[in-house]
Amino acid sequence: MKTIIKSAAMGLMLIASGSAFSADPTTAASDKILPYPIYQHKLANGLNVVTVPFDSPGLAAFHIITRVGARNEVEPGVTGFAHFFEHMMFRGTEKYSKEAYGAALKSTGAAANANTTQDRTAYHMTGNSDKLELMFDLESDRFMNLKYSEHDFKTEAGAVKGEYTKNFASPYSQINEKRSETAFTTHTYSHTTMGYFADIVDMPNQYEYSKLFFDRYYRPEYTTVLVVGDVTPEKVNALAKKYFGTWQRGSYESVVPVEPEQTETRYVHLQNGSIPAYFSMSFKGPAFSDSKIDMPALDVLSSIVFSNTSDLYKKLVIEEQKVRFIGGGAYDSRDPNLFTIQVSMVDKEDMPYVLSEIEKAIAKVKTEDVDAALLERTKSNLKYGFAMGIDTPGSIATSLSHYIQLTGDPESINRLYALYDKVTADDVKMVANQYFKADHLTIATISDDELGALQ
Amino acid sequence: MRHLFKQLITLLIVLFTIQAQAMNVVELKQENSNKVVFKIRFENGSIADPADKPGLTYATASMMAQGGAGGVSYADIQDKMHPWAASYFAAVGKQVTTFTFQVPVDFIDEFYPLVKSALLAPDFSEKDFTRVMKEQQNYVDQVVRASSDEDYSKYALEHQLFRGGNMQHLLQGTSASVKTISLDDIKAQYKKVFTNNNVTLGIAGNYSDALLNRLKADLAKLPDMPYTPAVPSKARQADGIEVEIIAKENAFGSAIFTGAPLGITRSDDEFAALMIANSWMGEHRKSYSRLYQKIRQTRSMNYGDYSYIEWYSAGGLNQLPPSGVPRSSSYWSIWIRPVQIASQLQTQYPELADVNIGHAHFALRMAIREFDLLIKNGMSKQDFLATKTFLGSYTKLYAQSPAQQLGWLMDSRFYGRTDYLAELDVLLKKTTLEQVNKAIKKHWQTDNMFVTIVTDESEAKPLADSLINNSPSPMSYSNLVKSGLPAEVLAEDDEVANFHLNIKKVTVVNSADTFD
Secondary structure, eight states, X not given: OHHHHHHHHXXXXXXXXXXXXXXXXXXXXXXXXXXXXXXXXXXXXXXXXXXXXOSOTTEEEEEEEESOSGGGOOSTTOTTHHHHHHHHTTSOBSSSOHHHHHHHHHHXXXXXXXXXXXXXXXXXXEEEGGGHHHHXXXXXXXXXXXXXXXXXXXXXXXXXXXXXXXXXXSHHHXXXXXXXXXXXXXXGGGSOXXXXXXXXXXXXXXXXXXXHHHXXXXXXXXXEEEEEESOOHHHHHHHHHHHHTTOOXXXXXXXXXXXXXXXXXXXXXXXXOSSOOEEXXXXXXXXXXXXXXXXXXXXXXXXXXXXXXXXXXXXXXXXXXXXXXXXXXXXXXXXXXXXXXXXXXXXXXXXXXXXXXXXXXXXXXXXXXXXXXXXXHHHHHHHHHHHHHOXXXXXXXXXXXXXXXXXXXXXXXXXXXXXXXXXXXXXXXXXHHHHOOGGXXXXXXXXXXXXXXXX | OHHHHHHHHHHHHTOOEEEETTEEEEEXXXXXXXXXXXXXXXXXXXXXXXXXXXXXXHHHHHHHHSSOBTTBOHHHHHHHHGGGTOEEEEEEOSXXXXXXXXXXXXXXXXXXXXXXXXXXXXXXXXXXXXXXXXXXXXIIIIIHHHSOHHHHHHHHHHHHHTTTSTTSSOTTOOHHHHHXXXXXXXXXXXXXXXXXXSEEEEEEESOOHHHHHHHHHHHTTSOOOOOOOOOOOOOOOOSSEEEEEEEETTOOEEEEEEEEEEOOOTTSTTHHHHHHHHHHHHOTTOTTSHHIIIIIITTOOSSOEEEESSOOTTTTTOSSOOSSOOXXXXXXXXXXXXXXXXXXXXXXXXXXXXXSSOSHHHHHHHHHHHHHHHHHHOOOHHHHHHHHHHHHHHGGGSOOSHHHHHHHHHHHHHTTOSOHHHHHHHHHHHOOHHHHHHHHHHHOOSSSEEEEEEEEHHXXXXXXXXXXXXXXXXXXXXXXXXXXXXXXXXXXXXXXXXXXXXXXXXXXXXXXXXXX
């Protein structure tokens, strides 16, 4: 940990020299996994403004995270709409037509794009920090004043269909869609972020709904502006106030249906012989929390039992060579989601054997303590793995975005890593028993057979 | 911009090239960094494969990076590195193979012996061999055809462009060749093409001079074989436009790549001029480029459309160009992401129940016509200035992390440059509109090109007929989109639908028969 602490000290020096009048950061960085202070400032309208100064001369990453995703698609016939709306956000305003927006964006010289998950839509650009005000101008204008014609709306739907078309080439995309709708019967996690193809084809007819969608969700209380790089919180906060200060707070809250408890193992199969046989085991897991031990304990468990240093991997992949790949882990999300173990087979005939080996490994972690030294090595891996990955403004911003989508608070990252330190062998055993239940399991298979081999 | 210049100057100050025992060294010392990155590059790549063993260099590098070394098993190596979150991997290109090692500076002393063993003492055990080769066989048999139709069409285009030469085959080889690779072949290839005469040592981050000296001394112990790099074959000149349609079961769209030989690379100053034209026409993943505007934004035909004047790895994943894949034998290309096929349009829209082919012919015409117009008319002053300004900032995003910075510096050496990104900055500033328009005419033409289309079995034959006959290919919009299109778009569509492509040959290939 020496390096992280050293870097934190340097981060603090940078702040001290660059911002004599800055507001206090919401945390002192010295004992946190993120070795840089996080400055948070909430505008009166509810917009959260987050600044993380980082030593990247001349560069800044500018992210806007809107906490709306496929999870919010509660009405029938509009699956995939949060993602579709991400596309519409590039279609212009009265001030900047789509052509003018493109020209202005080009003039920033930034790398800009957006993406959508089950829980959020994120817009990001990394570029010259001297262009920060232009970035604020462009982004605030479209978040507050987006205006597109019905024709543009219908046209953009074709691009979404094109995205689905390119993704569909992968059988893994196809089984992902089937797995979601099998594992969830009620919650909106039953559909993927792309949405159902029938709904995508119908998107051009949803112009009125799109306006409602914008009115509901593109509001300050759903949104965080995050800037990382060669910036100061004073400058970022002042620009945020100038460009987002008049944004009106909304009032809509979507009610996401609760998934009823699953009562028996479910199965789904894709007949496709173009790739090696595959199966996955998905248990119902917890929602993300930065205060409960469950998710950190599951992360530690997944590394110990399913990573490429696990006994299972060594036996099945390296020694017996019956498996091409095995891995597993819990999906971080706002509502309870899946813990999925995925296996790519060498020979489909070995599927029942490999399944039984995984079941044995699960039975073992439910009843036996994990080795104390292995537990410490795993915690070390989690921390150093994070530290190694945050070496650009964009990578830091992407890490923080992940936690902003989950809790709305970037400090969750520091709380989560503090919890990793506290995970015990008992915690690992506890979450194994809590979440690895046969009645809560969905098994998905791909092979050239008409029926799945594991049912 | 002040900071950027300061950064560039700093970079130049800390940058050294040291010729020691014929070994090239690229250094990038960053004392504030929390890690050390090594990139050990060998000038070999898949063109160093023996003619009867395509895929051998890839197999050799895989065995070095994913096998035991120094008597320590692969599993034990993974265990050792796990608490440090250290890692290493091999990336094989057509002309180079690069091993990248990364470790937190806290553990560099414990990690270094693993670096040394992986490079100098790979075990090449039978056990590792069967595992690694199963994976490689699987890739050439199945994965390359089943994962992404876009990548499939890109590799298939290279297969056409370089047919008969050492640049033709996949890095992983062919279904037939991988079966013939033996462990003895791998051991021999290691001695032959991973030598101390074709290695470049790259190091970045928070390292000591003592460590660097130790690494230099150790790399001198690599096999000391005389080494002459293979000469990469040149891309072929097509006779007219030659189209290969790959018919695949249950494809959902038509994935298209097209290209033609290009005589310049980053080594040439003129590359900067062509880069400006290409960026305006089809900058990778940029919504304001011409092709994207015409095909996706206005006509709703697919997810995106881009153009390239050098190899670009994993375009579906990378937003910015990655380092580590330099080439001296080049071609320019157009990537048209999957467009709709007839069977899909028929089921989606009643008004399109009678369409015979999907959008591939129209999209291909539209993209090639845009190049044709640019070659004839050149860039406007306004577009030139905006694109030059854009690239001046954008190219500074290519190398942000220590590993990226080191990778770009090492690629610079491949092209005979010291710091390509810094030199490019100067070249871009100096480039004039006249130079750009001259480069366009000199290097681009649309009469002779290769085209690859991966599509559904149902689409292949009607599309092939339409292409070879140069039949009109009117754009088949849904009524929803068509009703709102401006008259000028529809008028342009008429021109595109009848645009003459110099197609002289169209072949339909079954997916199972590709890459042989």
